[in-house]
Amino acid sequence: MTHRGPVDRLITAGEISRVEGEGALRLRVADGRVTEAELHLYEPPRYFEALLVGRGHAEPPDITARICGICPVAYQMSSCQAIEDACGVQVPEEIWALRRLLYCGEWIESHALHIYLLHAPDFLGLPDAVELARADRALVERGLALKQAGNEVMEVVGGRAIHPVNVRLGGFHRLPSAEELARLERLLRPALDRALQTVEWASRLDFPDYECDHALLAMSAPDGYPMERGHLVTDSLQEFPASAWNDFVESRQVPHSTALQAFLQGRRYLSGPLARYSLNQAKLSPLARQAARAAGLGSRCVNPFQSMLVRAVEVVYAIEEALRILETYRPPRRPYTDVPARAGEGHGVTEAPRGILYHRYRIDRDGRIGQAQIVAPTAQNQAAIEEDLRRLAGGWLDLDDAALTAECERAIRNYDPCISCAAHFLDVRRTGPEHG
Amino acid sequence: MRRPSLAVWKLTSCDGCQLTLLDCEDELLDIADAVEIRHFPEATRRDLPGPFDVSLVEGSISTPAEAERIRRIREESGVLVAIGACATAGGYQALRNGADLEAFQRIVYPRPEAIRSLDRVSPVAAHVEVDYELHGCPIDRRALLGLLSALLNGRRPDLPAGSVCAECKQRGVNCLLVLGRAPCLGPVTRAGCGALCPAYDRGCYGCAGPAESARPEAIVPVLRRRGHGDAAIRRLLRGCTTAAPGRDSEGADDDA
Numbered sequence: 001m002t003h004r005g006p007v008d009r010l011i012t013a014g015e016i017s018r019v020e021g022e023g024a025l026r027l028r029v030a031d032g033r034v035t036e037a038e039l040h041l042y043e044p045p046r047y048f049e050a051l052l053v054g055r056g057h058a059e060p061p062d063i064t065a066r067i068c069g070i071c072p073v074a075y076q077m078s079s080c081q082a083i084e085d086a087c088g089v090q091v092p093e094e095i096w097a098l099r100r101l102l103y104c105g106e107w108i109e110s111h112a113l114h115i116y117l118l119h120a121p122d123f124l125g126l127p128d129a130v131e132l133a134r135a136d137r138a139l140v141e142r143g144l145a146l147k148q149a150g151n152e153v154m155e156v157v158g159g160r161a162i163h164p165v166n167v168r169l170g171g172f173h174r175l176p177s178a179e180e181l182a183r184l185e186r187l188l189r190p191a192l193d194r195a196l197q198t199v200e201w202a203s204r205l206d207f208p209d210y211e212c213d214h215a216l217l218a219m220s221a222p223d224g225y226p227m228e229r230g231h232l233v234t235d236s237l238q239e240f241p242a243s244a245w246n247d248f249v250e251s252r253q254v255p256h257s258t259a260l261q262a263f264l265q266g267r268r269y270l271s272g273p274l275a276r277y278s279l280n281q282a283k284l285s286p287l288a289r290q291a292a293r294a295a296g297l298g299s300r301c302v303n304p305f306q307s308m309l310v311r312a313v314e315v316v317y318a319i320e321e322a323l324r325i326l327e328t329y330r331p332p333r334r335p336y337t338d339v340p341a342r343a344g345e346g347h348g349v350t351e352a353p354r355g356i357l358y359h360r361y362r363i364d365r366d367g368r369i370g371q372a373q374i375v376a377p378t379a380q381n382q383a384a385i386e387e388d389l390r391r392l393a394g395g396w397l398d399l400d401d402a403a404l405t406a407e408c409e410r411a412i413r414n415y416d417p418c419i420s421c422a423a424h425f426l427d428v429r430r431t432g433p434e435h436g
Numbered sequence: 437m438r439r440p441s442l443a444v445w446k447l448t449s450c451d452g453c454q455l456t457l458l459d460c461e462d463e464l465l466d467i468a469d470a471v472e473i474r475h476f477p478e479a480t481r482r483d484l485p486g487p488f489d490v491s492l493v494e495g496s497i498s499t500p501a502e503a504e505r506i507r508r509i510r511e512e513s514g515v516l517v518a519i520g521a522c523a524t525a526g527g528y529q530a531l532r533n534g535a536d537l538e539a540f541q542r543i544v545y546p547r548p549e550a551i552r553s554l555d556r557v558s559p560v561a562a563h564v565e566v567d568y569e570l571h572g573c574p575i576d577r578r579a580l581l582g583l584l585s586a587l588l589n590g591r592r593p594d595l596p597a598g599s600v601c602a603e604c605k606q607r608g609v610n611c612l613l614v615l616g617r618a619p620c621l622g623p624v625t626r627a628g629c630g631a632l633c634p635a636y637d638r639g640c641y642g643c644a645g646p647a648e649s650a651r652p653e654a655i656v657p658v659l660r661r662r663g664h665g666d667a668a669i670r671r672l673l674r675g676c677t678t679a680a681p682g683r684d685s686e687g688a689d690d691d692a
Contacts (some may be wrong), residue, residue, distance in 0.1 A: 017477040020451045044448040044499045045553065046529040050540040054669055064643065066528050066676065069452020069574060117458060117479065128480030130468040144461040151459060161459060161638045162452040162574040163643075166636045173638040335637075349573070408483075420451045 001004070013405045016412060018118040018128070021419025025408055027393055034397075037389035039382055039412060043419045047335065050321030053370040057083055057341040057363050058169050064359070064374065065163045065199040068420050069193040070113070073106040073154065074168040074352030078230050078245045078359040078374075082167055085242075086346025086363050087242045089339045094332035095171040096228065097325050098157060102164070102315040103228045103350070104322040105153025109161065110316075110353035111311040112150060115198065119308050123205045139201070142194050146315065149191035153322060171336030185326045192319045196291055203295035207305045210392065215269035216297025216302075217249075218279040219351050225283045226276065226351050233279055234264060242347035245358050261383045262375060268383040270302075271311040271355035272415065275379055277301055288317040304388055304414035311353075311416075352377050354416045365413050378417045385415050440588060443488040445509055447495025447502045447528055448557065452574040454478055454494050459577055469550045470588055476672035486512030491550055496522040496679065498529060498557045510564035515587060518560040519580070526646040526679025530557040533553035533679060559679055568593055571626050572678035573643035577629055595630035599647040600640045604631035612639050619664045619672055626652040645677035652683065 011027040022043045028036035046406040052060060062080040065072035070071055077099060085093060098416050109185065117129040120143075126132050133140035151161040158164025166172050176184075221230035231241045232248070240248055250263050263269070277292075283293065292313045301310055341363055348359040355377025362371040388411055396407050444454050458464065458479060474484040491513035497503050510516055516681045517526050526533070532540050533556045541553075561564050570579055578598065586593035600622040604611065612618045612634055620639030622631065646652050651675055659669045670683045677683070 017481045017483070018479065021476065022446065044502065045541075045544065046448060046498070046527075047532055047540045048516075048528070048543050050535075050543040051528060051531045053543065056668065063528060066450050066452075066573065069450040069455045072452070109621065113455075113458065121481070127482040128473075130465070130473065131463050133468070140465065144464060147459075149459040151461070159632055160574075163453060163639065165633050168638070173636045180591065230444050320492070406481075417453075 002104055003339070009401070011401055011405055011408070013409060016409050018121070018413060019417050020068070022257065022416075023410065023417065023419045025389075025405065025410070027389065027404075027408060029393075029397060032397065034390050034393045036387050037393060039362075039385050039389070039418050040416075041378075043384070049372045052361075052369045055369050056360075057087070057367050057369060058339070060359075060361065060369065060372070061167050061169065062163075067374070067376070068418055069162050070110055070418055071352045071357075071421075072163045073103055073158065073167075073351055074350055074357045075359075076104060077350045078348040078357045079361070080167065080348065081167055081229065081242075081350065082346040082348030082359040083363070084339055085344045085348060086344045086347065088341050088344070089170065089337060091170060091337050092332055094330055097329065097339065098133060098175075098332070099170060099323055100228045101325045102154060102157040102167070102322050104318040104325070105150045105157065105161075107150070107227070107318040107353050108322075109147050109150030110416075111315045112143055112147035114147045115202070115308055115315075115376050116140060116147070118255040118416070119413055122413060125306075132224065142197065143177060146191055146198065148195050148320070149187055149194075154366055156184050168336055168414055169230045169339040171334070174334060175331055175335045181326055181329060185323065186322050188319055188326070192316070192323070195289075195312070195316040195319050197357070197396065199291045199295050199309065199316060202312045205308070207303060207309075209301050209303075210305060210388075212270065212388055213302075213352060214382065214387065215264050216275040217264050217271050217356060218275040219268050219349065219356065219378070220280060221283075225314075228350050230349075232356070233348065234269075235275075235279065236336060242349040242358065244424070245347060245349065245360070245375070248309050249358075249375065249380075251379070262380040263383065268387055269380065271306050271380045272379055273314060273354075274301055274304065275355070276351060277310045277313070284313070284317050285320050287320060290312050291316050304411070306418070307414050311427055354378065354418055355380055378415070378419060381415050381417065385412055385417065388414070438635050439470065439472045440489040441474045441487075442471040443486065443509075443513065444473075444478070445475070445490045445491060445493045445507065446478070447497075447560075448497055448498040449520065449522045449525070449527065451478065453523075453570075454492070456519075456574050456580055457492070460581060463581060471584075484586050487514065487515045488512055490584075491516050492519050493517065493523050493556070493560055494519050496526050496529060496557050496559055498553055500552060500554060503563060504552065506560060506563045515567045516560075516564070517568045517570065517583065518566045520571045520575050521571065521643055521645065521676040523560045524569045524571050524680065525677035525683075526557050526559055527573070528676045528678030530676075530679035531674060533557055537548075538634065547663065557679055559681070561681065562679075569594065570595070570628075571644040572628055576628055586672065596626065597648065598627045599623055599650065600625045600627055600629065600631050600634070600644070603627050603629070604634045607631050607635060609634045612637070613658070613662060616662055619662070620657060621652070621672060623658070624652045624655050641672060642675050642677060645680045646683065
């Protein structure tokens with residue numbers, strides 16, 4: 001065990017595991033206190049905003065999906081919405097219902113992946129879900145079955161689970177058949193039980209006692225928990241539409257690095273399950289609310305370690321919501337509405353599993369993309385993650401380096417960071433095991 | 437008997453192809469029993485040194501550090517498999533090849549001087565010898581399972597041959613090109629997806645790259661005859677596989 005006191009320590013973890021993409025941790029301790037806590041994103045940049053310039057106005061859903069293999073539906077939904085907004089096209093409610101169904105699939109899959117394969121091993125002191133399966137195979141099998149249910153939704157509605165092929169501007173290339181939807185409904189019924197069991201199981205885990213004090217930003221929708229559309233709302237209950245994003249959220253360079261971080265009216269903020277839940281708990285279904293209550297969650301939750309519990313509640317909601325959409329499904333008259341190009345600017349914002357995803361496009365007179373702006377969830381959460389690390393690590397200084405690093409990594413995983421998403425525009429810092 | 441060791445690597449990419457392995461929900465735990473996973477940061481904290489019997493590599497090479505890294509991976513790997521459009525054909529990020537990199541950096545970054553990228557994005561095979569390639573964006577789950585199962589059993593993997601067009605015929609999908617419903621790259625695109633896009637009533641957009649011995653440009657006059665404009669055709673051909681071997685000339689020099 002190392003000791004507190006004037007000894008300086010520098011902790012660096014080269015490649016944070018069980019996150020999406022490449023990140024590193026850097027923590028400096030001097031005089032018994034944490035003086036630096038940084039999450040380094042060293043994922044190589046891919047320049048998507050630049051690649052999009054000059055492409056046809058219908059192409060961003062397919063191209064931006066490739067920013068992230070974990071949440072491609074989020075990219076497709078935000079980009080469709082932004083371009084339809086720019087072109088002044090309204091999409092019928094029946095199409096919105098199918099979009100929400102597809103998005104439910106992504107939430108179920110991504111949350112089950114995070115809960116069981118990425119996050120759970122931390123609570124049980126294991127390196128991965130394979131070891132977890134050696135201890136409790138049925139548990140991991142339940143997680144995989146849930147994950148598979150989410151993938152089935154994406155395969156039926158989107159054509160495939162990763163980078164769905166069926167999404168296009170204005171709707172879908174083809175509508176799912178009645179048989180396909182009936183099969184989906186049969187698959188989802190047992191998944192609901194598994195999701196409820198997940199909440200119950202997660203509620204018995206040992207969560208460190210910690211509350212963050214970040215500002216919160218989430219979406220809000222008139223009917224239901226926010227997902228595929230809506231406006232934005234802050235914890236001070238200020239509301240604004242997607243079109244005002246750049247008036248409220250600023251991407252800035254912080255003094256100690258060249259990374260861009262997003263700030264909400266100058267404040268560090270949190271987006272994702274905790275913010276969504278805390279600002280929309282009343283809009284969950286009765287069953288999801290009841291599961292949350294039974295698990296000990298109140299109407300608000302700002303303990304990042306409990307994000308797992310909130311994700312589990314959101315899985316219950318997403319499965320119920322998918323079943324509700326299937327039960328009330330009326331096929332649209334056409335698979336898609338035409339979206340002819342029109343010069344202008346449009347905004348799209350949706351709730352990706354790990355937080356808000358904002359897209360803005362300017363379309364030129366010749367129907368090509370003139371400018372693209374994408375703000376991914378992890379870029380928004382990075383400042384909050386670093387603040388958590390700073391505060392939490394102060395209480396862990398008695399631990400040796402390996403244990404301290406493990407605790408820090410666990411705190412980072414609370415946010416389910418997706419670095420592949422963030423790094424399409426986030427800069428690479430100069431201290432990492434390697435740089436892009 | 438010693439279990440074969442497996443490593444999964446990520447270069448410049450979206451994580452989707454390695455997620456395909458985790459998407460094998462029915463088989464994942466059996467795979468984990470059959471192999472020793474020594475390096476797979478997306479899935480495990482445990483990180484054991486090489487050598488590795490099999491390495492799956494996702495992503496293209498876009499930074500000087502990655503060019504170094506792929507050489508080290510090659511040295512430590514018995515069988516090296518490049519998985520997905522980025523690793524085999526550059527991915528969407530290769531669209532910057534031939535463009536003005538500094539201009540690209542200025543669009544995205546306020547301080548472009550801090551970014552280190554190679555001038556060109558390239559597939560794994562441009563740097564080291566690759567034993568097998570799985571194509572597609574993302575790779576097909578069944579193809580991945582087939583490959584792993586063959587390697588574990590000491591067989592040569594049976595990789596898809598032919599074009600998407602042939603798979604479309606096998607599947608009995610009406611030809612979108614003939615019907616004039618959509619421009620389609622099926623005739624020149626590598627098989628393996630089971631003609632997924634045409635089955636969803638959209639033209640193939642070429643994510644598995646050029647079929648063996650196919651010249652993608654050969655589709656241009658066919659599409660022109662069907663009334664598709666040159667700009668749209670050019671954009672269709674400039675997807676996520678422009679850095680495929682033999683397509684080097686195509687990365688740049690147009691305004692699409």
